Amino acid sequence: MNRLTTRPRATASGMTPCALCPLRKSPAFREFTEPELDFVESFKTAELKIAPGTSVLVEGTKSPHLFTVLAGWAFRYTTLDDGRRQILNYVMPGDLVGLQSSVFAEMQHSVEALTEVTLCVFPRDRLWSLYRDHPGLGLDITWLMARQEFVLDESLVSLGRRSARERIAFLLLHLYQRAAQVGLAADDELVLPFTQQHFADTLGLSLVHTNKTLRQLAHQGLAEWRGGRLRILDADGLTSAAAFDPTRETPRPFI
């Protein structure tokens, strides 16, 4: 992994040059070639910082932008007419946001920030030139989408076939693992920047039952979630409580 020499680049003021992108330091991401880096840098038109609770994208609208998460947590969700909300997945640094609007007439889901989120903004009408001139980047997008699909598959298994206890154990492990991959978690500890209501809406459970099951896991010494901080006390116990399929290897991400 030959690190690129960091040299100054022309970018809009205030924007992180892609060459200095903190994500590139992560071993989880692949190295860009020079032309790719140049392209991405010209493709990136802005950097956006949004406050917790702010919507990045709203279902039913059309966005001319495509985003990449540089820092912070968000979540993707849809709501039914009567207010029922289903959180589809959590969005972390390195994730792509809003590709769907490049493909469909309008957004089919919303995205909302949980912490302060820094986004790199790309104009979606230049997506075609990305595919045409930098097929390696096109393949990377495919990679990201396949990984995303895998996450959705696993969620579907959880909601369809796992008990409340299993779902919760699974989600806790999943979030820890994903956060750890981008350096947001370590030492079996992790800050969860959301409420148990979010958790319940992810799991397809009621808030009350989610809370009771979480308390059960804490009481059994498997994991503890207090004051917005998760501590995994017994990773093995939690794994078996999750009905994890141990043969399942989690794919490594890159951008």
Next chain:
Amino acid sequence: MNRLTTRPRATASGMTPCALCPLRKSPAFREFTEPELDFVESFKTAELKIAPGTSVLVEGTKSPHLFTVLAGWAFRYTTLDDGRRQILNYVMPGDLVGLQSSVFAEMQHSVEALTEVTLCVFPRDRLWSLYRDHPGLGLDITWLMARQEFVLDESLVSLGRRSARERIAFLLLHLYQRAAQVGLAADDELVLPFTQQHFADTLGLSLVHTNKTLRQLAHQGLAEWRGGRLRILDADGLTSAAAFDPTRETPRPFI
């Protein structure tokens, strides 16, 4: 939509030439350019016919192939250690199968045929040249994946936030709509080439409860499923029973 003149092409014997692909007649798919058609034809290395019940891909294995469904129905699923099965989605003509193995070390799910299925076989190690030399096709793959992700999103909402009755109504409508798009259904009728057990494993419900709820829908004159044939008796009633979000526009597919 300027239809291409059908002319003979050199292909392996017994294989349908891509120029004559029956799927291309469908208004749901876009027209290929000449070079694209040539490439796809050379990319396609075989045509495979498999019997109902046969596995196309098996979880935990590594496949060197990428498939496209030319005809027939299949389903994609995973199983937990103790045998619980979750069907992730149904695979119909025009769908891509096995892209995940092009991206991950091994398959994370299995695919099994429901009817006799005809597959076009592509070597996954040439996927890179597809992206490099025919970015339009790369973009098409992105399109297909985005559509697939949308389907998974909707399933997640169903399993997470809809009642048994709503889930069943929704799935019936969803299947009818998808089948109709590729010419497998019309006049509110559709052949369902699987059992209620498959249905239950898709919906995250037990077989018994699935059956009882289906009977309820039949009794109320909304839809009837007898002898492998589904009849939608009251599309509007079924739609409202599904807790459909009417603002949600279903994207049109192409390959």
Next chain:
DNA sequence: CGTTACCTTGAATCTCCTCAATACACGTGG
């Protein structure tokens, strides 16, 4: 004509949901 696979229905049970009340932390204004 018996076997097998699938569909159907009833009954008992349990998981999870809703309703309801309380506790706790935090910030605001008096």
Next chain:
DNA sequence: CCACGTGTATTGAGGAGATTCAAGGTAACG
């Protein structure tokens, strides 16, 4: 400094929806 409001977490009680167990019915097939 304390009363108060708001948002979140916690716990109990009762009930609905879905599960499991169990038993038949029906159709296809050798």
